[in-house]
Amino acid sequence: MIDIANLADLGLEPEAITKPAPVPEEPPIPLALTPGSPLARCLYEVWSGRPVTVVKAAPGSGKSTLIARLVCLLLSRTELSVTILAPTRDAAFDLAERVGEALSVNCGPQSRYVCLFGVSRPEEFPTHWSVPRLTQLVARHATVRTVASASGLHNPVTTEVVIVDEAYQTTLSDMAVALRDAKQVVLVGDPGQIGPVVTVDDSVWARQPTSPTRRAPEMLLERSDAILVELGTTYRLGPASTELLNTLYDFPVACGRSPRHVVHRPGVDPAGLRTADGGLPEIVRRQVPAVADRNDPGYLRAVADTARSYVGRTVHASTPAGDMIDFPLAASDICVVAAYRTQITRLAATLDSFKIGMFKVGTADALQGGQWHVVVAVDPLIAADTAEGHNASLGRLTVMLSRHMTHLVWVCDSRWSEVLDATPSTEATLPASRAVRARLAAAPELG
DSSP, X not given: OXXXXXXXXXXXXXXXXXXXXXXXOOOOOOOOOOTTSHHHHHHHHHHTTOSEEEEEEOXXXXXXXXXXXXXXXXXXHOOOOEEEEESSHXXXXXXXXXXXHHHHHHTOOTTTEEEEESSOOOTTSOOSSOBOOOSSOOSEEEEEEEHHHHSSTTSOOOSSEEEETTGGGSBHHHHHHHTTTOSEEEEEEOTTSOOOOOOSOOGGGTTSSOXXXXXXHHHHXXXXXXXXXXXXXXXXXXXXXXXXXXXXXXXOOEEOOOOEEEBOOBTTBOGGGOOTTSBOOSEEEEEOOOOSOTTOHHHHHHHHXXXXXXXXXXXXXXXXXXXXXEEEOOGGGXXXXXXXXXXXXXXXXXXXXXOSOOOEEEEHHHHTTOOEEEEEEEOTTTTOSSOOGGGGOHHHHHHHTSSEEEEEEEEEOTTHHHHHHTSOTTOTTHHHXXXXXXXXXXXOBOO
Protein backbone atom coordinates (compact mmCIF):
# COMPACT_ATOMS: atom_id res chain seq x y z
CA MET A 1 0.00 0.00 0.00
CA ILE A 2 1.40 3.39 -1.00
CA ASP A 3 1.57 5.99 1.72
CA ILE A 4 0.32 9.26 0.24
CA ALA A 5 1.71 12.35 1.96
CA ASN A 6 -0.72 14.71 3.61
CA LEU A 7 -0.76 18.21 2.07
CA ALA A 8 -0.33 19.69 5.52
CA ASP A 9 2.91 17.71 5.90
CA LEU A 10 4.19 19.47 2.79
CA GLY A 11 3.31 22.89 4.14
CA LEU A 12 0.44 23.34 1.66
CA GLU A 13 -3.23 23.92 2.11
CA PRO A 14 -5.84 22.88 -0.49
CA GLU A 15 -7.08 26.43 -0.89
CA ALA A 16 -3.58 27.63 -1.68
CA ILE A 17 -3.37 25.53 -4.84
CA THR A 18 -6.99 25.60 -6.00
CA LYS A 19 -7.80 29.29 -5.58
CA PRO A 20 -5.93 31.60 -7.96
CA ALA A 21 -4.36 34.66 -6.49
CA PRO A 22 -6.44 37.78 -7.17
CA VAL A 23 -5.11 39.96 -9.98
CA PRO A 24 -5.07 43.59 -8.91
CA GLU A 25 -7.01 45.84 -11.28
CA GLU A 26 -4.68 48.27 -13.02
CA PRO A 27 -5.82 51.85 -12.68
CA PRO A 28 -6.65 53.58 -15.97
CA ILE A 29 -4.01 55.83 -17.47
CA PRO A 30 -5.29 59.42 -17.66
CA LEU A 31 -5.15 60.98 -21.08
CA ALA A 32 -2.33 63.45 -21.46
CA LEU A 33 -3.17 66.72 -23.19
CA THR A 34 -0.62 68.54 -25.33
CA PRO A 35 -1.15 72.31 -25.08
CA GLY A 36 -2.36 73.72 -28.38
CA SER A 37 -3.12 70.31 -29.90
CA PRO A 38 -6.38 69.78 -31.84
CA LEU A 39 -7.70 67.64 -28.96
CA ALA A 40 -6.87 70.29 -26.38
CA ARG A 41 -8.48 73.00 -28.51
CA CYS A 42 -11.68 70.95 -29.01
CA LEU A 43 -11.90 70.22 -25.31
CA TYR A 44 -11.39 73.88 -24.43
CA GLU A 45 -14.10 75.02 -26.86
CA VAL A 46 -16.62 72.55 -25.44
CA TRP A 47 -15.68 73.40 -21.85
CA SER A 48 -16.08 77.09 -22.59
CA GLY A 49 -19.57 76.53 -24.04
CA ARG A 50 -18.77 77.05 -27.73
CA PRO A 51 -21.96 76.21 -29.70
CA VAL A 52 -20.21 75.05 -32.91
CA THR A 53 -16.73 73.56 -33.33
CA VAL A 54 -15.74 72.29 -36.80
CA VAL A 55 -12.71 70.01 -37.15
CA LYS A 56 -11.26 69.86 -40.67
CA ALA A 57 -9.28 66.61 -40.89
CA ALA A 58 -6.85 65.39 -43.54
CA PRO A 59 -7.00 61.75 -44.70
CA GLY A 60 -5.41 59.43 -42.16
CA SER A 61 -5.11 62.17 -39.54
CA GLY A 62 -6.85 60.26 -36.74
CA LYS A 63 -10.45 61.49 -36.74
CA SER A 64 -11.74 58.45 -34.82
CA THR A 65 -8.92 58.74 -32.30
CA LEU A 66 -9.73 62.41 -31.71
CA ILE A 67 -13.42 61.60 -31.18
CA ALA A 68 -12.69 58.69 -28.81
CA ARG A 69 -10.31 60.74 -26.67
CA LEU A 70 -12.63 63.74 -26.61
CA VAL A 71 -15.46 61.51 -25.35
CA CYS A 72 -13.16 60.09 -22.63
CA LEU A 73 -12.30 63.56 -21.38
CA LEU A 74 -15.88 64.83 -21.49
CA LEU A 75 -17.25 61.84 -19.58
CA SER A 76 -14.47 61.65 -17.00
CA ARG A 77 -13.93 65.36 -16.33
CA THR A 78 -17.34 66.96 -16.86
CA GLU A 79 -21.00 66.26 -16.21
CA LEU A 80 -21.95 66.87 -19.84
CA SER A 81 -24.05 64.27 -21.64
CA VAL A 82 -22.71 63.12 -25.03
CA THR A 83 -24.14 61.62 -28.23
CA ILE A 84 -22.05 60.62 -31.25
CA LEU A 85 -23.58 60.58 -34.74
CA ALA A 86 -22.10 58.53 -37.60
CA PRO A 87 -23.11 58.51 -41.30
CA THR A 88 -23.90 54.77 -41.52
CA ARG A 89 -24.75 51.84 -39.25
CA ASP A 90 -21.43 50.10 -39.97
CA ALA A 91 -19.56 53.27 -39.13
CA ALA A 92 -21.58 53.57 -35.91
CA PHE A 93 -20.68 50.01 -34.84
CA ASP A 94 -16.98 50.52 -35.53
CA LEU A 95 -16.91 53.87 -33.78
CA ALA A 96 -18.73 52.49 -30.73
CA GLU A 97 -16.03 49.85 -30.34
CA ARG A 98 -13.27 52.46 -30.66
CA VAL A 99 -14.89 54.72 -28.08
CA GLY A 100 -15.65 51.82 -25.75
CA GLU A 101 -12.05 50.65 -25.85
CA ALA A 102 -10.75 54.16 -25.19
CA LEU A 103 -13.09 54.50 -22.19
CA SER A 104 -11.89 51.19 -20.77
CA VAL A 105 -8.22 52.06 -21.16
CA ASN A 106 -8.38 55.69 -20.04
CA CYS A 107 -11.35 55.95 -17.69
CA GLY A 108 -12.18 52.62 -16.05
CA PRO A 109 -14.43 49.54 -16.23
CA GLN A 110 -17.85 49.39 -17.91
CA SER A 111 -19.49 49.68 -14.52
CA ARG A 112 -18.33 53.31 -14.52
CA TYR A 113 -17.96 54.35 -18.16
CA VAL A 114 -19.59 52.81 -21.19
CA CYS A 115 -20.37 53.36 -24.87
CA LEU A 116 -23.88 52.37 -25.97
CA PHE A 117 -25.51 51.58 -29.29
CA GLY A 118 -28.38 53.87 -30.11
CA VAL A 119 -29.29 51.78 -33.18
CA SER A 120 -30.14 48.10 -33.45
CA ARG A 121 -27.09 45.89 -33.76
CA PRO A 122 -26.86 42.72 -35.88
CA GLU A 123 -26.22 39.67 -33.73
CA GLU A 124 -23.24 38.67 -35.83
CA PHE A 125 -21.46 41.96 -35.15
CA PRO A 126 -18.85 41.17 -32.47
CA THR A 127 -18.67 43.57 -29.55
CA HIS A 128 -16.11 43.63 -26.81
CA TRP A 129 -15.85 47.20 -25.66
CA SER A 130 -19.31 48.56 -26.44
CA VAL A 131 -22.62 47.33 -25.02
CA PRO A 132 -26.27 47.30 -26.12
CA ARG A 133 -28.63 49.98 -24.91
CA LEU A 134 -29.53 49.53 -21.22
CA THR A 135 -32.83 50.60 -19.67
CA GLN A 136 -31.27 51.63 -16.36
CA LEU A 137 -27.78 53.06 -16.35
CA VAL A 138 -25.66 54.13 -13.44
CA ALA A 139 -22.48 54.52 -15.52
CA ARG A 140 -21.41 57.65 -17.34
CA HIS A 141 -22.04 56.90 -20.98
CA ALA A 142 -21.97 58.12 -24.57
CA THR A 143 -24.46 56.87 -27.14
CA VAL A 144 -23.58 56.25 -30.79
CA ARG A 145 -26.34 56.71 -33.38
CA THR A 146 -26.66 57.33 -37.11
CA VAL A 147 -27.46 60.77 -38.50
CA ALA A 148 -30.57 59.29 -40.11
CA SER A 149 -31.87 57.95 -36.79
CA ALA A 150 -31.45 61.39 -35.25
CA SER A 151 -33.12 63.18 -38.16
CA GLY A 152 -36.59 61.85 -37.44
CA LEU A 153 -39.13 63.91 -35.52
CA HIS A 154 -39.92 61.20 -32.97
CA ASN A 155 -36.41 60.18 -31.84
CA PRO A 156 -34.56 63.42 -31.05
CA VAL A 157 -31.08 63.83 -29.64
CA THR A 158 -31.45 65.32 -26.17
CA THR A 159 -27.85 65.36 -24.91
CA GLU A 160 -25.90 68.55 -24.30
CA VAL A 161 -23.01 67.75 -26.63
CA VAL A 162 -23.33 66.11 -30.05
CA ILE A 163 -20.20 64.91 -31.87
CA VAL A 164 -20.65 64.20 -35.59
CA ASP A 165 -18.24 61.86 -37.37
CA GLU A 166 -17.66 62.27 -41.15
CA ALA A 167 -19.69 65.47 -40.91
CA TYR A 168 -18.84 66.57 -44.47
CA GLN A 169 -20.99 63.68 -45.73
CA THR A 170 -24.09 65.27 -44.16
CA THR A 171 -26.27 68.03 -45.57
CA LEU A 172 -27.44 71.06 -43.66
CA SER A 173 -31.05 69.87 -43.82
CA ASP A 174 -30.22 66.51 -42.20
CA MET A 175 -28.10 68.15 -39.54
CA ALA A 176 -30.62 70.87 -38.75
CA VAL A 177 -33.14 68.28 -37.62
CA ALA A 178 -30.62 66.09 -35.82
CA LEU A 179 -29.21 69.02 -33.84
CA ARG A 180 -32.41 70.89 -33.08
CA ASP A 181 -32.17 70.24 -29.30
CA ALA A 182 -28.36 70.16 -28.95
CA LYS A 183 -26.62 72.90 -26.99
CA GLN A 184 -23.18 72.24 -28.47
CA VAL A 185 -21.93 70.40 -31.53
CA VAL A 186 -18.48 69.23 -32.66
CA LEU A 187 -18.39 68.35 -36.38
CA VAL A 188 -15.41 66.23 -37.44
CA GLY A 189 -14.73 65.35 -41.07
CA ASP A 190 -12.59 65.44 -44.18
CA PRO A 191 -13.58 68.37 -46.44
CA GLY A 192 -11.67 66.92 -49.37
CA GLN A 193 -13.67 63.74 -49.72
CA ILE A 194 -16.93 63.07 -51.55
CA GLY A 195 -19.88 64.97 -50.12
CA PRO A 196 -23.40 63.74 -49.35
CA VAL A 197 -25.61 62.32 -52.08
CA VAL A 198 -28.37 64.81 -52.92
CA THR A 199 -31.37 63.21 -54.64
CA VAL A 200 -33.47 66.33 -55.10
CA ASP A 201 -33.23 69.18 -57.58
CA ASP A 202 -31.46 71.93 -55.64
CA SER A 203 -31.25 74.41 -58.51
CA VAL A 204 -33.89 76.56 -56.82
CA TRP A 205 -31.23 77.50 -54.23
CA ALA A 206 -28.48 78.13 -56.78
CA ARG A 207 -28.63 81.91 -56.29
CA GLN A 208 -29.20 81.78 -52.54
CA PRO A 209 -26.40 82.15 -49.98
CA THR A 210 -27.90 79.34 -47.91
CA SER A 211 -28.91 75.98 -49.33
CA PRO A 212 -30.23 73.00 -47.32
CA THR A 213 -28.27 70.66 -49.59
CA ARG A 214 -24.88 72.19 -48.78
CA ARG A 215 -22.52 70.29 -46.50
CA ALA A 216 -23.36 70.94 -42.87
CA PRO A 217 -19.89 72.05 -41.65
CA GLU A 218 -19.56 74.60 -44.45
CA MET A 219 -22.84 76.23 -43.46
CA LEU A 220 -22.34 76.08 -39.70
CA LEU A 221 -18.87 77.60 -40.04
CA GLU A 222 -20.54 80.77 -41.32
CA ARG A 223 -22.05 81.36 -37.89
CA SER A 224 -20.34 84.08 -35.91
CA ASP A 225 -20.05 81.80 -32.86
CA ALA A 226 -18.40 78.91 -34.77
CA ILE A 227 -14.69 78.08 -34.58
CA LEU A 228 -12.44 75.99 -36.83
CA VAL A 229 -9.87 73.44 -35.64
CA GLU A 230 -7.54 71.74 -38.15
CA LEU A 231 -6.35 68.15 -37.85
CA GLY A 232 -3.57 68.48 -40.38
CA THR A 233 -1.06 65.65 -39.86
CA THR A 234 -1.59 62.48 -41.88
CA TYR A 235 -0.26 59.24 -40.42
CA ARG A 236 -1.28 57.18 -43.46
CA LEU A 237 0.40 58.94 -46.36
CA GLY A 238 4.06 59.55 -47.08
CA PRO A 239 5.74 62.82 -48.09
CA ALA A 240 5.02 62.56 -51.84
CA SER A 241 1.32 61.96 -51.28
CA THR A 242 1.19 64.70 -48.68
CA GLU A 243 2.48 67.14 -51.31
CA LEU A 244 -0.46 66.18 -53.52
CA LEU A 245 -2.90 66.75 -50.66
CA ASN A 246 -1.59 70.27 -50.19
CA THR A 247 -2.65 70.97 -53.78
CA LEU A 248 -6.21 69.86 -52.97
CA TYR A 249 -6.79 71.14 -49.42
CA ASP A 250 -7.28 74.69 -48.18
CA PHE A 251 -5.29 74.07 -44.98
CA PRO A 252 -1.71 72.80 -44.58
CA VAL A 253 -1.19 69.06 -44.31
CA ALA A 254 1.98 67.56 -42.79
CA CYS A 255 3.36 64.03 -43.04
CA GLY A 256 3.59 62.08 -39.76
CA ARG A 257 3.90 58.58 -41.21
CA SER A 258 6.75 56.26 -40.27
CA PRO A 259 8.99 55.36 -43.26
CA ARG A 260 7.96 52.34 -45.34
CA HIS A 261 8.19 51.17 -48.93
CA VAL A 262 7.69 48.27 -51.31
CA VAL A 263 11.12 46.68 -51.69
CA HIS A 264 12.80 47.12 -55.10
CA ARG A 265 13.56 43.83 -56.91
CA PRO A 266 16.78 43.95 -58.96
CA GLY A 267 16.39 42.32 -62.35
CA VAL A 268 12.60 42.72 -62.22
CA ASP A 269 12.02 46.41 -61.49
CA PRO A 270 13.75 49.06 -63.63
CA ALA A 271 16.99 50.15 -62.00
CA GLY A 272 15.91 53.78 -62.25
CA LEU A 273 12.99 53.12 -59.88
CA ARG A 274 15.23 52.14 -56.97
CA THR A 275 15.22 54.79 -54.23
CA ALA A 276 18.10 55.52 -51.87
CA ASP A 277 16.58 53.27 -49.20
CA GLY A 278 16.18 50.31 -51.56
CA GLY A 279 12.48 50.70 -52.27
CA LEU A 280 10.10 51.73 -55.00
CA PRO A 281 8.96 55.37 -55.05
CA GLU A 282 5.83 56.09 -53.02
CA ILE A 283 3.98 57.14 -56.20
CA VAL A 284 4.60 55.67 -59.65
CA ARG A 285 2.78 56.15 -62.95
CA ARG A 286 1.57 53.42 -65.31
CA GLN A 287 0.80 54.92 -68.71
CA VAL A 288 -1.57 52.90 -70.91
CA PRO A 289 -2.40 53.46 -74.60
CA ALA A 290 -5.17 55.95 -75.30
CA VAL A 291 -8.55 54.31 -75.86
CA ALA A 292 -11.91 55.53 -77.13
CA ASP A 293 -13.95 53.61 -74.56
CA ARG A 294 -13.30 53.68 -70.81
CA ASN A 295 -14.46 50.04 -70.67
CA ASP A 296 -11.87 48.92 -73.21
CA PRO A 297 -10.72 45.42 -72.10
CA GLY A 298 -7.10 45.95 -73.15
CA TYR A 299 -6.10 48.65 -70.71
CA LEU A 300 -8.37 47.24 -67.97
CA ARG A 301 -6.46 43.96 -68.25
CA ALA A 302 -3.23 45.95 -67.84
CA VAL A 303 -4.66 47.52 -64.67
CA ALA A 304 -5.53 44.09 -63.27
CA ASP A 305 -2.11 42.69 -64.19
CA THR A 306 -0.47 45.60 -62.41
CA ALA A 307 -2.40 44.82 -59.22
CA ARG A 308 -1.54 41.13 -59.48
CA SER A 309 2.17 41.92 -59.85
CA TYR A 310 2.29 43.24 -56.28
CA VAL A 311 1.09 40.02 -54.63
CA GLY A 312 4.02 38.51 -52.75
CA ARG A 313 6.09 41.70 -52.90
CA THR A 314 7.79 42.71 -49.66
CA VAL A 315 6.95 45.82 -47.66
CA HIS A 316 9.75 47.18 -45.48
CA ALA A 317 8.37 49.35 -42.69
CA SER A 318 9.49 51.03 -39.51
CA THR A 319 7.16 51.07 -36.52
CA PRO A 320 6.53 54.19 -34.43
CA ALA A 321 8.86 52.61 -31.84
CA GLY A 322 11.66 52.50 -34.42
CA ASP A 323 11.66 48.74 -35.08
CA MET A 324 12.03 47.51 -38.66
CA ILE A 325 9.70 44.84 -40.04
CA ASP A 326 9.29 43.07 -43.39
CA PHE A 327 6.11 41.35 -44.55
CA PRO A 328 4.73 40.02 -47.86
CA LEU A 329 1.75 41.59 -49.58
CA ALA A 330 -1.38 39.49 -49.97
CA ALA A 331 -4.19 40.21 -52.44
CA SER A 332 -6.21 41.66 -49.55
CA ASP A 333 -3.51 44.33 -49.08
CA ILE A 334 -4.08 45.61 -52.62
CA CYS A 335 -6.94 47.81 -53.82
CA VAL A 336 -8.01 48.83 -57.32
CA VAL A 337 -10.12 51.98 -57.55
CA ALA A 338 -11.87 53.44 -60.59
CA ALA A 339 -14.53 56.07 -61.23
CA TYR A 340 -17.24 54.00 -62.93
CA ARG A 341 -19.12 50.87 -61.92
CA THR A 342 -18.76 49.26 -65.33
CA GLN A 343 -14.98 49.50 -64.99
CA ILE A 344 -15.19 47.97 -61.51
CA THR A 345 -17.32 45.05 -62.73
CA ARG A 346 -14.79 44.11 -65.41
CA LEU A 347 -11.77 44.64 -63.17
CA ALA A 348 -13.29 42.53 -60.39
CA ALA A 349 -14.02 39.67 -62.79
CA THR A 350 -10.46 39.69 -64.14
CA LEU A 351 -8.88 39.85 -60.67
CA ASP A 352 -11.12 37.04 -59.45
CA SER A 353 -10.00 34.86 -62.38
CA PHE A 354 -6.41 34.95 -61.06
CA LYS A 355 -7.46 32.81 -58.06
CA ILE A 356 -4.76 34.25 -55.80
CA GLY A 357 -6.91 35.92 -53.15
CA MET A 358 -9.51 38.62 -52.68
CA PHE A 359 -8.42 41.98 -54.05
CA LYS A 360 -10.44 45.01 -52.97
CA VAL A 361 -12.06 46.61 -56.00
CA GLY A 362 -14.45 49.55 -55.93
CA THR A 363 -15.39 53.06 -56.94
CA ALA A 364 -14.03 56.01 -54.99
CA ASP A 365 -17.48 56.50 -53.46
CA ALA A 366 -17.52 52.94 -52.09
CA LEU A 367 -13.94 53.04 -50.79
CA GLN A 368 -14.15 56.22 -48.72
CA GLY A 369 -12.70 55.56 -45.30
CA GLY A 370 -10.69 52.48 -46.32
CA GLN A 371 -6.93 52.02 -46.50
CA TRP A 372 -4.65 49.45 -48.15
CA HIS A 373 -0.91 49.12 -48.54
CA VAL A 374 -0.98 49.31 -52.34
CA VAL A 375 -3.60 51.13 -54.40
CA VAL A 376 -3.89 51.03 -58.19
CA ALA A 377 -5.99 54.05 -59.22
CA VAL A 378 -7.48 54.53 -62.71
CA ASP A 379 -7.59 58.15 -63.90
CA PRO A 380 -11.24 59.19 -64.44
CA LEU A 381 -10.14 61.17 -67.51
CA ILE A 382 -9.27 58.05 -69.53
CA ALA A 383 -11.41 58.08 -72.73
CA ALA A 384 -13.04 61.36 -71.67
CA ASP A 385 -13.65 64.35 -73.93
CA THR A 386 -13.67 66.99 -71.19
CA ALA A 387 -13.28 67.13 -67.41
CA GLU A 388 -16.82 67.91 -66.28
CA GLY A 389 -19.38 66.36 -63.97
CA HIS A 390 -18.59 62.93 -62.55
CA ASN A 391 -15.04 62.64 -63.88
CA ALA A 392 -14.12 66.14 -62.70
CA SER A 393 -15.01 65.62 -59.01
CA LEU A 394 -12.11 66.66 -56.80
CA GLY A 395 -13.63 64.60 -54.00
CA ARG A 396 -13.29 61.39 -56.04
CA LEU A 397 -9.79 62.39 -57.08
CA THR A 398 -8.84 62.99 -53.45
CA VAL A 399 -10.17 59.59 -52.37
CA MET A 400 -8.25 57.88 -55.16
CA LEU A 401 -5.02 59.57 -54.08
CA SER A 402 -5.35 58.96 -50.35
CA ARG A 403 -6.29 55.30 -49.74
CA HIS A 404 -2.74 53.88 -49.87
CA MET A 405 -0.55 53.40 -46.83
CA THR A 406 2.64 52.46 -48.71
CA HIS A 407 2.45 52.73 -52.50
CA LEU A 408 0.24 54.27 -55.21
CA VAL A 409 0.14 53.34 -58.90
CA TRP A 410 -1.58 56.05 -60.96
CA VAL A 411 -2.88 54.60 -64.24
CA CYS A 412 -3.39 57.21 -66.97
CA ASP A 413 -3.03 57.73 -70.70
CA SER A 414 -1.23 60.49 -72.59
CA ARG A 415 -4.42 62.49 -73.31
CA TRP A 416 -5.04 63.96 -69.83
CA SER A 417 -3.61 67.35 -70.81
CA GLU A 418 -5.71 67.48 -74.01
CA VAL A 419 -8.85 66.64 -72.03
CA LEU A 420 -8.15 69.48 -69.60
CA ASP A 421 -7.41 71.88 -72.46
CA ALA A 422 -10.82 71.02 -73.98
CA THR A 423 -12.61 71.66 -70.69
CA PRO A 424 -14.46 75.00 -70.42
CA SER A 425 -12.56 77.52 -68.33
CA THR A 426 -15.69 78.00 -66.23
CA GLU A 427 -15.24 74.51 -64.74
CA ALA A 428 -14.33 75.29 -61.10
CA THR A 429 -12.26 72.14 -60.61
CA LEU A 430 -9.97 72.81 -63.57
CA PRO A 431 -7.02 74.56 -61.80
CA ALA A 432 -6.69 71.96 -59.04
CA SER A 433 -7.18 69.07 -61.46
CA ARG A 434 -4.46 70.39 -63.74
CA ALA A 435 -2.03 70.99 -60.86
CA VAL A 436 -2.52 67.50 -59.43
CA ARG A 437 -2.18 65.71 -62.75
CA ALA A 438 0.93 67.69 -63.64
CA ARG A 439 2.53 66.35 -60.43
CA LEU A 440 1.36 62.82 -61.22
CA ALA A 441 2.74 63.07 -64.76
CA ALA A 442 6.15 63.81 -63.25
CA ALA A 443 6.06 60.62 -61.14
CA PRO A 444 8.47 57.80 -62.21
CA GLU A 445 6.95 55.48 -64.79
CA LEU A 446 6.43 51.87 -63.72
CA GLY A 447 7.03 50.56 -67.22
